[in-house]
Amino acid sequence: MSHTVLHRWKNIQLAEIDVALPNGKSIRHTTIIHxxxxxxxxxxxxxxxxxxxxxxxxxxxxxxxxxxxxxxxxxxxxxxxxxxxxxxxxxxxxxxxxxxxxxxLAGFCDxxxxxxxxxxxxxxxxxxxxxxxxxxxxxxxxxxxxxxxxxxxxxxxxxxxxxxxxxxxxxxxx
Missing domain, CATH: 3.90.79.10 (Nucleoside Triphosphate Pyrophosphohydrolase)
Known part of the structure; x- marks a missing residue:
């Protein structure tokens, strides 16, 4: 899964990630990587x-x-x-x-x-x-x-x- 880090703080990142959805669509999703x-x-x-x-x-x-x-x-x-x-x-x-x-926080954080x-x-x-x-x-x-x-x-x-x-x-x- 490719991603672009937008911001880092301690060991937490705000990133845009490429996600393949179950319906076959691909999206770019902004999330917090924790x-x-x-x-x-x-x-x-x-x-x-x-x-x-x-x-x-x-x-x-x-x-x-x-x-x-x-x-x-x-x-x-x-x-x-x-x-x-x-x-x-x-x-x-x-x-x-x-x-x-x-x-x-499943909507925007892992x-x-x-x-x-x-x-x-x-x-x-x-x-x-x-x-x-x-x-x-x-x-x-x-x-x-x-x-x-x-x-x-x-x-x-x-x-x-x-x-x-x-x-x-x-x-x-x-």
Whole structure:
């Protein structure tokens, strides 16, 4: 598949790609080429969930979301999940269960988000944040999170998707 890179930022590209459609037509499509991400649902021993209150410059506001991060070059999704959990929450986990994948922006981005549940958490170290990350870690119950989703206090798609998948797979009960 040939493509022309229009812009690069970190390891993300805005590109025009040639695509052969299932109906036999060929088109030039503008898309974001993304290396993928890991989304982590950290569950504490007492059944609480570690959630981030993070300032997002793209939205120019604070949002509530699960820990997540972009996969680095030659990094496996599970390794990204382990790294991001430590960097963004200060906790490691002895167990990671894969929940599958999510395609958050299929209309204009090829990003695949790999969803994980992390349990048997242990304190690892203080947060190790990127220059553009401002994060507060909070511990909340599933019922609080569900109320925040219902009331539009949580609108982050990856968070809603990961929580929904975890609940459907039996990892969350309350």
């Amino acid at each position: 290396p993928g991400a890991a989304v982590i649902l950290p569950i504490t021993e007492d059944g609480k969930i570690l959630l981030l209150r993070q300032f997002r410059p793209s939205l120019n506001k604070w949002i509530l979301e699960l820990p997540a991060g972009t996969i680095e070059t030659n990094e496996a999704p599970i390794d990204c999940a382990m790294r991001e959990l430590i960097e963004e929450t200060g906790y490691g986990a002895k167990r990671f269960e894969p929940l599958g994948q999510c395609s958050p 990003e695949i988000q790999h969803l994980f549940v992390a349990t048997d958490l242990y304190p690892n170290h203080s947060l190790s944040l990127d220059d553009d990350e401002i994060i507060d870690v909070i511990k909340v119950s599933l019922s609080e999170i569900e109320n925040w989703i219902r009331n539009d206090e949580i609108t982050d798609g990856k968070t809603i998707a990961c929580l929904s998948k975890a609940k459907l797979c039996g990892f969350l009960t309350e």
